[in-house]
Amino acid sequence: MMDRIEHWGDAHHPAWMDTVRIALGVFLFAKGISFISDTTQLSRLVTGLDLHLYTVAAVHYVAFAHIFGGFLIAMGCLTRIASIIQIPILLIAVFFVNFRMGFSYLNSEFWISMITLILVVTFSIVGSGRFSMDEWMKNHDN
Template sequence: MNLIHKIEHWGDSHHPQWIDYLRIALGILILVKGMSFVGDLDGVGALVQQVNYKLYIWGGVHYIVFAQIVGGLFLIFGFQTRLAAAVLLPILFGAVFFVNITNGFSFLNSELWLSIIVFIFLIVFLIMGSGKYSLDNLMDKPGYSRKI
């Protein structure tokens, strides 16, 4: 058994029930942030203007929006939680170290602290997985038939 399987097994066997509620709340928070990013067209326009309308910025914006909305839904329902956390980690890494840090490490910089907390929780769910109240757990039960 390699290291990744050992970590997955440990996370699956040491999963308290309250962590599922935390996963759902985190998913809702990420989904809301993704939806607010879609609704903030002026902010996206300012971001694109700063980099002179380069094509890769639009690709990055679409990746961030898609990953936050779909990843938030995956976290809420507990479907492929480790994959969703792995996809969202680069976004939060960028939010912590490239976007919010420009305002400085101060107690009043609430966006930075929120980004740090979400980043830490994503690492936790990358290790711990979905939990008892999740689609992953429901689909792993015997008797569940996967009809395609």
């Protein structure tokens, strides 16, 4: 099943999607840097969820996943895996964090999280594309 999904994704990946993938990766990387620079805001968001998670572990997971995953997505290296790692974070952001703020059209964080979630799910299916490190390594395998 995974091979069929991977083959379908590789066959149906237009070149303009690579630009979207790179922009998504850069955005996630920048968001991770932003979380590291202001850990108190992220701690406040995670603590307010009342999921009884270890706040410090959750903050580090989110920051690490966004920085490392965003870099991999932008480079097109292990894009599917890096995208799948982002999905739980974005699901929590969309349905738990933004739920407290309200699902209005004025809540820009909700829309950013929702669009990012849709893009991450899309790239977990279609993969990295033609202009990626994965493709380069496949073509230059010695």
